[in-house]
Amino acid sequence: MEGNILNNKFSGATRYILDNELASIVNVTMALEMPLLLKGEPGTGKTMLAHAIAESLTMPLIVLNVKSSLKLVDALYQYDTLTRLNDSRFGDSHRDVSNIEDYIKMGKIGQSFTSKQRTVLLIDEIDKADTDFQDDMLDVLDQMEFDIIEVDKTMKAVHRPVIIITSNAKKDLSDPFLGRCNFHHIAFPDPKMMRKIIGVHFPDIDSNLMENVVTMFYRVREIDGVEKKPATRELINWIRALKSDPDFNPKALIKGDIPYLGVLFKKSPDYERAVEATRRSHVI
Amino acid sequence: MFIDFFYSLRNAGIQVSPTSFLTLQKALNMGLINSLDEFYTSARAILVKSERYFDVYDQIFAHRFEGAELPEYQGFEIDDISRAILDEWLKDPQTLAQALDVDEAELLQLTPDELIQYFRERLNDQKGRHHGGATWIGTGGSSPVGHSGDHPGAMRVGGVSRNQSAVKLALERRYKDYTRRGLLTQDMVGEALKRLRNMIPVGPEDKVDIDKTIYQTMKNCGEIEIVFSKSFKDRLKVILAIDNGGWSMDPYIPVVQTLFDYARDQFKDLKTCYFHNSVYDVLWEDPARANKPIPVEHLAAFDPQTRLILVGDASMAPYELMAADGSIHVEERSGKPSIEQLKFLAQTFPHSVWMNPASSQMWDYTPTITTIRQIFPMFELSLDGLEEAVRHLMAK
The missing domain is CATH 1.20.1160 (Paired amphipathic helix 2 (pah2 repeat))
Known part of the structure; x- marks a missing residue:
């Protein structure tokens, strides 16, 4: 198993552009069997990384989307009391009512433990949950086991999943949490990287359009006072919009004539500010 | 190792x-x-x-x-400034020489290191722009400016000789921006205030109450009876009182605005009112503080569980707080000093905080802040401060 991990190195996937730095961090983290905590601006591909790892190592991906109301036990397993009650009354199912285990359903973390194959477990936006949840969850992931109280049974992980945790928060997570993870902050891609990313999404893109779009994109990102800067996702949608418009001429872009600003700026004050700023540059 | x-x-x-x-x-x-x-x-x-x-x-x-040089502790900010000056200098030596009132020819004789040293000394003389601080920004001699061929002297570039790319990366210092603290955005405020809530059952009864369902079913001898209950919603009452008057609050308008925007979105039962410097006889419901006064006594009729958040820099002349006719607005003078009104508010609402946008390091220098802190627990209007304030507001 161990040797298998080392040989089985992660080097990127079909739709994901990986820089060397991140690749070596992912590989070291996998070998050390520690969770990897990813932070970074929205749209820098934190979530995509887990998808890419799963794809390139051909492991199934299990996604746990964290919500503020999520309790740890829900992520581990669920005891379906209502179904059991129903079965006990009508008794027309194949389940054995006297056997509680028939009514235990695995949550996302539980699934990643019980899977016959090694899986990639993505815990998305951990910062939405409160600190207790985070610390308790790390305990489970550290021990690689949890107890099902109802049947007094300990579930142990068959294969240790590759754990990727993402966080959007500006504030830091708790110290015990951080102590158990490896950490990487994904910086916003530079124009060179961005061209590669666009190339992956639009293999047949016109080089003229690519050049102008990237130039303009980084220019509008510089507009002062914008609360939510457009990110990779917005750029890709924007290119899609531009490409679908038959009247669009790439040359008009550099002149400061920018259509579909609404695709890039999604908050109304931001949008107004962007319109204002581009109009000004247009005049100049 | x-x-x-x-x-x-x-x-x-x-x-x-x-x-x-x-x-x-x-x-x-x-x-x-x-x-x-x-x-x-x-x-x-x-x-x-x-x-x-x-x-x-x-x-x-x-x-x-x-073996790149570590920056000196005091030198960082000046380093940034002097580097900026050096950049300018490389672009246009003449103008800058004039601006700094020095001889261009004399500067041309210096090596870049000496140049930086020279700028640094000049900046040190000029105390006005030096703020000081406690974090490290800026490296001493590792500036990459030497790449510009403009200058006659040659510069040692960052001490790199064997030139490994990791070191190059490290010397590039790509993460410099993240060391500074950004603006308090609405998202961040939301994050901090998320725990400020009071869950009460409301709405239609559409959630299955499992415990009650099992109990009722057993009582019915196994005949299933599903019991529904209401779901829990946040019904926290909040009074947000903002100091919106006077130039002393001007620098903090954006951050207070953010807090206000979030509060309006988040809390169903929110009352916003305004005051100037401190609370006298009335709070105002309109930002202009002219048309809709609420006498402070009327607040006694509010639910005492209401959370009271006062936002203000708490900086004023001591008599404005202590004197019976302290208000700078004549019509607000009733004979009760502001400090009594504040005490009254603190007694009426046991869950109250004062958020101060001024940095907590400066609090000890303003006597009125010290006084008000004895009445209300005061927190800095920053991400960390908000979190502490919320913890305090939700404490039983």
């Missing part, structure tokens, strides 16, 4: 735990790290847990592995 490196990171203020250092050793022993490049990235992922410290890490790394 690398024990010195570990301690220099710790000395620089990065919280590197011994456990994570041992993890790094484990990674080294497993043969996962085979080059300086990999060491740079892996050690950072394992040891450094916040992008805020990436910049310091870069500096220590460059220092440990390439």
Whole structure:
């Protein structure tokens, strides 16, 4: 198993552009069997990384989307009391009512433990949950086991999943949490990287359009006072919009004539500010 | 291995735990790290847990592995300024020489290091722009400006000789921006205030209450009876009182605005009112503080569970707080000093805080802040301060 991990190195996937730095961090983290905590601006591909790892190592991906109301036990397993009650009354199912285990359903973390194959477990936006949840969850992931109280049974992980945790928060997570993870902050891609990313999404893109779009994109990102800067996702949608418009001429872009600003700026004050700023540059 | 490196990171203020250092050793022993490049990235992922410290890490790394100079503690801000000046200088020596009132020909004789030194001394003379601080920004001699061929003197570029790319990365200091604290955005305020809520059952009965369902079913001798109950919604009452008058609050308008926007979105039962400097006989419902007064006594009729949040810099002349006719607005003078009104509010609402947008380091220098802090628990209007305030507001 161990040797298998080392040989089985992660080097990127079909739709994901990986820089060397991140690749070596992912590989070291996998070998050390520690969770990897990813932070970074929205749209820098934190979530995509887990998808890419799963794809390139051909492991199934299990996604746990964290919500503020999520309790740890829900992520581990669920005891379906209502179904059991129903079965006990009508008794027309194949389940054995006297056997509680028939009514235990695995949550996302539980699934990643019980899977016959090694899986990639993505815990998305951990910062939405409160600190207790985070610390308790790390305990489970550290021990690689949890107890099902109802049947007094300990579930142990068959294969240790590759754990990727993402966080959007500006504030830091708790110290015990951080102590158990490896950490990487994904910086916003530079124009060179961005061209590669666009190339992956639009293999047949016109080089003229690519050049102008990237130039303009980084220019509008510089507009002062914008609360939510457009990110990779917005750029890709924007290119899609531009490409679908038959009247669009790439040359008009550099002149400061920018259509579909609404695709890039999604908050109304931001949008107004962007319109204002581009109009000004247009005049100049 | 690398024990010195570990301690220099710790000395620089990065919280590197011994456990994570041992993890790094484990990674080294497993043969996962085979080059300086990999060491740079892996050690950072394992040891450094916040992008805020990436910049310091870069500096220590460059220092440990390439002997780049560590910045002096006091020198950082001046370094940035002098580097900016040097950049300007390389672009247009003449103008800058004039601006600084020095002889261009004389400056041309200096090497870049001497130039920086020279600028630094000049800036030190000029006390006005030096603020001081406690974090490290800026490296001493590692400025890359020397690449410009403009200057007759040659510059030692960052001390790099064997030129490994990891060190190059470290010297580039890509993470510098993350070390500074950004604006308090609405998202961040939302994050901090999320826990400020009071869950009460409301709405239609559409949630299955499992415990009651089982109980009722058993009572019915196994005939299933599903019991529904209401779902819980947040019904916290909040009074937000904002100091919106006077020039002393002007610098804080954006951050207060953010708080206000969030509060309006978040709390169903929110009352916003305004005051100037401190609370006298009335609070105002309109921002202009002219048309809709609420006498402070009327607030006694409010639910005492209401959370009262006062936002203001609490900075004023002492008599405005203490004197019976302290208000600078004549019509608000009733004979009760403001400090009594504040005490009344604090008694009426046991869950109350005062958020101060001024930095907490400055609080001790303003007597009225000290006084008000004895009445209301005061927190800084920053991400950390908000979180503490919320913890205080939700305490039983």
